[in-house]
Amino acid sequence: MSLFLQTIICGILLGAMYALIAIGMTLIMGVMKIINLAHGALVMVGMYITYFCFKEWGIDPYLGMFISMPALFLIGCLIQKYLINRLVEVDSILPENQVLLTVGIMLVLTETMRLIFKSDYRSVVTSYSTKTFFLGDISISIPMTFGFLIAMILTWLLHLFLTRTDLGRSIRATAQDRDAAIYMGVNASRITVITFGIGSALAAAGGSLLLPLFYLWPDIGHLFTAKAFIITILGGMGSTMGAILGGLTLGIAESLGATYISMGYKDVVGLIIFLLVLLFLPGGFRSFTRR
Amino acid sequence: MLKVDNVSVSYGDMQVLWDVTFEVMEGELVALLGANGAGKTTILNTISGLLRPHSGNIYFLGKEITRIPAHRVAELGIAHVPEGRRLFPEMSVKENLEMGSLLPEAKKKRKETMEWVFSLFPILKEKQNQEAGTLSGGQQQMLAIGRGLMALPKLLMLDEPSLGLAPVLVNQVFEIVKEINRRGITVLLVEQNIMHALKMCTRAYVLENGRVTLHGIGTELLNNQHVKEAYLGI
Numbered sequence: 001m002s003l004f005l006q007t008i009i010c011g012i013l014l015g016a017m018y019a020l021i022a023i024g025m026t027l028i029m030g031v032m033k034i035i036n037l038a039h040g041a042l043v044m045v046g047m048y049i050t051y052f053c054f055k056e057w058g059i060d061p062y063l064g065m066f067i068s069m070p071a072l073f074l075i076g077c078l079i080q081k082y083l084i085n086r087l088v089e090v091d092s093i094l095p096e097n098q099v100l101l102t103v104g105i106m107l108v109l110t111e112t113m114r115l116i117f118k119s120d121y122r123s124v125v126t127s128y129s130t131k132t133f134f135l136g137d138i139s140i141s142i143p144m145t146f147g148f149l150i151a152m153i154l155t156w157l158l159h160l161f162l163t164r165t166d167l168g169r170s171i172r173a174t175a176q177d178r179d180a181a182i183y184m185g186v187n188a189s190r191i192t193v194i195t196f197g198i199g200s201a202l203a204a205a206g207g208s209l210l211l212p213l214f215y216l217w218p219d220i221g222h223l224f225t226a227k228a229f230i231i232t233i234l235g236g237m238g239s240t241m242g243a244i245l246g247g248l249t250l251g252i253a254e255s256l257g258a259t260y261i262s263m264g265y266k267d268v269v270g271l272i273i274f275l276l277v278l279l280f281l282p283g284g285f286r287s288f289t290r291r
Numbered sequence: 292m293l294k295v296d297n298v299s300v301s302y303g304d305m306q307v308l309w310d311v312t313f314e315v316m317e318g319e320l321v322a323l324l325g326a327n328g329a330g331k332t333t334i335l336n337t338i339s340g341l342l343r344p345h346s347g348n349i350y351f352l353g354k355e356i357t358r359i360p361a362h363r364v365a366e367l368g369i370a371h372v373p374e375g376r377r378l379f380p381e382m383s384v385k386e387n388l389e390m391g392s393l394l395p396e397a398k399k400k401r402k403e404t405m406e407w408v409f410s411l412f413p414i415l416k417e418k419q420n421q422e423a424g425t426l427s428g429g430q431q432q433m434l435a436i437g438r439g440l441m442a443l444p445k446l447l448m449l450d451e452p453s454l455g456l457a458p459v460l461v462n463q464v465f466e467i468v469k470e471i472n473r474r475g476i477t478v479l480l481v482e483q484n485i486m487h488a489l490k491m492c493t494r495a496y497v498l499e500n501g502r503v504t505l506h507g508i509g510t511e512l513l514n515n516q517h518v519k520e521a522y523l524g525i
Binding site for chain 2: 163166169170172173176177179180181182183184185186187188
């Protein structure tokens with residue numbers, strides 16, 4: 001029983017960090033109507049920035065977030081402004097080609113990191129990396145708990161931003177009806193730039209939080225793109241609440257898979273759930289709340 | 292106040308507006324009438340900057356606005372209440388109204404304007420925390436008009452506000468449009484409900500196949516033989 005509880009708790013902690021990455025993807029998808037296949041690569045870049053700060057200057061990964069997030073915000077804004085929006089301006093280019101462009105961006109980011117850091121596996125070792133604390137007879141990892149708490153705080157801050165500020169509301173309005181938002185005086189193309197920036201910053205935050213838990217190498221981005229994509233589908237595309245539920249589901253599923261099947265097959269469990277959702281619940285969790 | 296001068300608009304190769312010219316003076320309630328597909332919505336979208344004319348100019352308050360970006364049009368004091376209402380369905384009624392008052396001047400008076408909109412449409416105050424997508428058609432139309440008013444516009448463009456509403460609601464919506472005009476807001480009304488629109492407007496333009504074919508004082512057009520035969524069925 002305690003093994004089961006421990007597995008679930010571990011899944012929830014991990015899931016919250018996945019959710020943070022997926023919320024970034026969902027935000028971008030909501031406003032741009034495209035799936036950002038470079039999202040995992042952005043997570044990876046965020047991880048490398050955090051890693052670099054740790055290695056060179058000894059900055060703790062959780063503090064490194066305050067560098068990786070603004071850096072990725074800026075990179076995201078530039079990508080949207082000078083690459084993706086350039087395609088949007090041309091009517092004859094299909095939206096599918098924007099998706100292809102994100103694949104290209106993913107490749108460039110991945111190979112640039114390989115050029116700088118080589119393909120070696122890297123990890124950060126901090127004083128608390130392997131520390132745990134006990135709740136009854138359940139042991140809980142400290143870096144995961146930290147990651148969970150910070151992910152929750154960031155999600156909550158994002159929620160406040162999206163519901164309480166005019167800029168946040170403009171982002172939601174643009175996602176729901178772009179033309180109507182323009183009628184209200186919203187500069188929709190500026191909103192896409194800001195949204196891509198925020199989405200990238202969230203990816204970076206997720207990367208920094210996961211750095212103490214994962215090995216880092218340039219191709220790890222694919223893993224996170226796949227995870228974020230699965231979560232986005234699970235949650236019903238474009239829904240923040242759905243992304244949180246989807247993230248927790250994936251976290252718990254992987255954790256159960258790792259405990260009860262084998263560590264090597266944990267991703268399979270997530271993919272099986274993904275397939276089942278596509279087959280039987282194509283709208284994701286949103287199918288439950290919406291007629 | 293608003294002057295549309297010889298404007299022609301095409302969608303790709305298909306021209307839908309041919310040398311459309313009309314004018315709206317300050318304080319007027321001008322109706323733009325015509326059947327489905329006559330180009331009424333196209334005109335409003337061109338004024339709003341979502342479409343670009345390939346010839347002709349549009350002036351607002353003496354300034355040319357033909358080629359300014361769409362999101363800047365709202366800044367000039369033009370509010371567009373689009374066809375099919377185009378609310379933000381997953382935002383609350385209150386948030387929709389707040390979205391109407393993003394620009395600095397309107398934002399300053401957000402609270403008071405909202406009180407005014409609530410006094411025009413008491414039902415919106417009752418439902419202010421409900422999602423806009425869950426409102427009935429009539430309530431959604433009121434919210435769309437209310438959202439337009441939140442910008443404290445100089446010119447309010449209404450695109451078929453009576454579309455899809457029960458007859459009793461149609462009367463109510465038109466009463467409110469008149470009331471808004473009485474408060475000094477210039478109104479450009481696009482309608483298919485021609486009888487109603489002609490009775491309440493100062494002047495009207497009739498659009499057929501993308502061209503302005505008739506214009507005049509509303510009550511005079513009511514007695515025009517062509518209007519009677521083609522639109523009123525008498």
